[in-house]
Amino acid sequence: MNEGRCRLELDAIHQYILRMGALVEEAIHNADKALMTQDLALARKVVAGDDDIDQLEKVIEALCLELLALKRPLAGDLRAVTTALKVITDLERMGDHATNIAEVALKLGEAPLIKPLIDIPRLSSMALQMVHSSLDAFVRRDVELAEKVCRDDLPVDRLYFELYDVLLGFIMEGGDKIRAGQALSLLLVARFLERIADHATNIAERVGYLVYGDCNRVNQSGVKPTASAETK
Amino acid sequence: MLTPPPQPLSLEIKELTVRCRDGIRVKNVSLSVTAGGTLALMGPVNSGKSEILWAANGLLAEVPGMSITGQVLIDGIDNHNISVKELRHRVGLLIPVSLSRTPYSEVAVSLRSLSSPAQEVAAKVEWALRLVGLWKEVRDRLHQPYNHADPTLLRLLCLARTIARQPGLLLLDDPTRGLDSISRARFEDAVVRILAEGFATIIWGTREPDQAGRVAGQIAFLYNGELVESGSARCLFEFPRDPRTESFLTGDYRRLYALAGSEKRRSQP
Numbered sequence: 001m002n003e004g005r006c007r008l009e010l011d012a013i014h015q016y017i018l019r020m021g022a023l024v025e026e027a028i029h030n031a032d033k034a035l036m037t038q039d040l041a042l043a044r045k046v047v048a049g050d051d052d053i054d055q056l057e058k059v060i061e062a063l064c065l066e067l068l069a070l071k072r073p074l075a076g077d078l079r080a081v082t083t084a085l086k087v088i089t090d091l092e093r094m095g096d097h098a099t100n101i102a103e104v105a106l107k108l109g110e111a112p113l114i115k116p117l118i119d120i121p122r123l124s125s126m127a128l129q130m131v132h133s134s135l136d137a138f139v140r141r142d143v144e145l146a147e148k149v150c151r152d153d154l155p156v157d158r159l160y161f162e163l164y165d166v167l168l169g170f171i172m173e174g175g176d177k178i179r180a181g182q183a184l185s186l187l188l189v190a191r192f193l194e195r196i197a198d199h200a201t202n203i204a205e206r207v208g209y210l211v212y213g214d215c216n217r218v219n220q221s222g223v224k225p226t227a228s229a230e231t232k
Numbered sequence: 233m234l235t236p237p238p239q240p241l242s243l244e245i246k247e248l249t250v251r252c253r254d255g256i257r258v259k260n261v262s263l264s265v266t267a268g269g270t271l272a273l274m275g276p277v278n279s280g281k282s283e284i285l286w287a288a289n290g291l292l293a294e295v296p297g298m299s300i301t302g303q304v305l306i307d308g309i310d311n312h313n314i315s316v317k318e319l320r321h322r323v324g325l326l327i328p329v330s331l332s333r334t335p336y337s338e339v340a341v342s343l344r345s346l347s348s349p350a351q352e353v354a355a356k357v358e359w360a361l362r363l364v365g366l367w368k369e370v371r372d373r374l375h376q377p378y379n380h381a382d383p384t385l386l387r388l389l390c391l392a393r394t395i396a397r398q399p400g401l402l403l404l405d406d407p408t409r410g411l412d413s414i415s416r417a418r419f420e421d422a423v424v425r426i427l428a429e430g431f432a433t434i435i436w437g438t439r440e441p442d443q444a445g446r447v448a449g450q451i452a453f454l455y456n457g458e459l460v461e462s463g464s465a466r467c468l469f470e471f472p473r474d475p476r477t478e479s480f481l482t483g484d485y486r487r488l489y490a491l492a493g494s495e496k497r498r499s500q501p
Contacts, residue, residue: 002478002479002482002484003484003486004482004483004484005483005484006483072442074469074481074482075469075470075471075478075481075482076482077481077482078469078470079471212471213467213470
């Protein structure tokens, strides 16, 4: 960060983004924990907490627009403020997905699960690690770490596809509506986690823009977020 | 012979160095603008913008105490090989100083040496006044003394005077200095219309990055007489390569001074 005319505002925006990132990480972690332990109170806490994340997004957006309108940032400052605007959108979506997972936990309630959850916690911890690293890379402008985040998206996609096959098997067995419903809900959870990892990849790609002025410099191998499991 | 109007002229400056008694004003600057293009020379005060513009139309050589090396090619021809008369005709430098009392004569004064028939002069004056957006305002009092204290009117009349002969190269040396933002917009709008007419290549010296971005496709950033960096306005404003450009654009003057200091030390033997 330079010592130019936008320094104070960009510092403030940065701090807010870190706070928003911390809330999102916490929401993902808690949503996953609520699902695993069938802790409905924790799930409700995640759902209620989404308002704070949305509120922070609005505050940061307002700060960015104010900076654009009043100080007309250029060069590194311009890249910092436009990147901030993109990053908060990704963070807000991640928060929504955490809420979606918590809602699934509430829907499943305390009914016994069709299978012990092994792959979903794995997927969750991989996605969470990517979110953490992408924010770290954003703060430190660490291109190498950002590139690692992009590479880490591949195993997440693979695991999601594996889960897709397993859960599809449950659904296709037929006969038991509750089992099929649970399998479908867990498939949605996997999908939400896979999307969270995609948003982390987006943030990592923006680090390339911050540092090199070019989004395509990071993730040159072209690992793109997967559109849907059906297209595999 | 330079290409006659209404063709725009290209400009190429090769290794231009300008020295005066107090030191070096321009250090080995090379840049080029294609015919019909716009280039903003952007830089703070004393960055060498005026010297480059004055060198382009040959005026700098007439300033006592200036030593100039390097080459200025207009339309591919070294400006030393172009007659002073032709240079003044085809290369217009806007000088925001009143030369006459009425709007009509302010513009017509530049057409005097062409010794055209009065009707033709009147047509050219009207064309120039329309192009700078003044015609409606002054047509009813063309031959009455105008208010010289109105800086916007004065500057637009001087612009009309400069373009009346359709110069192929139009040089503007910080032309909106001291104007308010709305007058500045009006002046910039006039220049955009001139550019759209296609008869002139425009070089615009400015201290304001905002203005450089608005008026020019290409920007050259000058600092302490040195060409630091040049490129498309978009690239330069979004991702400058040189830390001095970055510091200038973000207003980080402490870093700019520090970088300029270390540059100076490096260039000294």
